Amino acid sequence: MFPAMARILRTLFGLLFPFSFVSMSLTASPNKPGPIVPLCSWQITFTASYLVETERGAGPGFLFRIDNGTANPITLAEPVPSSAHWYARVGNRWLWRASSGAGGSYVDAINEKGPIFAYQPKQSPADPKYITVPAHAHYEWTASEREIPALAYRPGCARCNYPGEHDYKAVFAYAYLPPPQLHKDGLLACGLRSNLVPMPPKDTPK
Numbered sequence: 757m758f759p760a761m762a763r764i765l766r767t768l769f770g771l772l773f774p775f776s777f778v779s780m781s782l783t784a785s786p787n788k789p790g791p792i793v794p795l796c797s798w799q800i801t802f803t804a805s806y807l808v809e810t811e812r813g814a815g816p817g818f819l820f821r822i823d824n825g826t827a828n829p830i831t832l833a834e835p836v837p838s839s840a841h842w843y844a845r846v847g848n849r850w851l852w853r854a855s856s857g858a859g860g861s862y863v864d865a866i867n868e869k870g871p872i873f874a875y876q877p878k879q880s881p882a883d884p885k886y887i888t889v890p891a892h893a894h895y896e897w898t899a900s901e902r903e904i905p906a907l908a909y910r911p912g913c914a915r916c917n918y919p920g921e922h923d924y925k926a927v928f929a930y931a932y933l934p935p936p937q938l939h940k941d942g943l944l945a946c947g948l949r950s951n952l953v954p955m956p957p958k959d960t961p962k
Contacts, residue, residue: 792863793874793931793947799825802948804928810898817900824889831942834885835904837928838875842911845923857906860929872947874931880938925952
């Protein structure tokens with residue numbers, strides 16, 4: 757998206773969608789949105805928390821956890837999550853500011869329980885990797901911004917920063933469908949979105 761157009765859209769979104777974080781606000785969608793999947797049921801939950809350092813020298817990152825409360829194992833394609841969405845505090849509201857990665861944006865920003873756009877590559881990866889979470893079990897892992905660039909802390913850009921904003925939270929999402937020619941038994945066909953994750957202040961207020 758061209759910078760000027762992005763700037764205009766951000767302004768419009770800020771004016772037209774002043775939701776609180778209870779409604780999860782608005783997330784960005786690609787220029788050509790992918791297929792649509794429903795959010796997973798309450799039996800499958802996805803949570804995240806910020807880590808100053810995932811391991812020595814690795815830099816900041818996050819601790820992720822998926823709880824599978826169903827009677828069947830679930831399989832997800834790596835990397836998980838596939839996108840990050842950033843929100844800034846404006847008064848007593850949390851408004852969307854930026855997204856990175858692919859998959860996980862709401863089709864209807866007002867409906868936090870509604871479907872989301874999924875990422876679907878056109879071709880199969882050369883060496884696809886998966887994780888499987890057994891029935892009634894959980895899977896926990898850490899990932900740094902260096903490992904997954906989509907996790908990088910990007911609440912704005914050089915030409916579209918919002919002066920006076922310091923407090924941010926992030927939402928992480930997973931919404932993936934395999935290429936049409938690739939089949940994987942048990943691959944999760946619904947989407948996941950995490951809790952709102954508090955982030956360190958972007959800078960120190962003057």
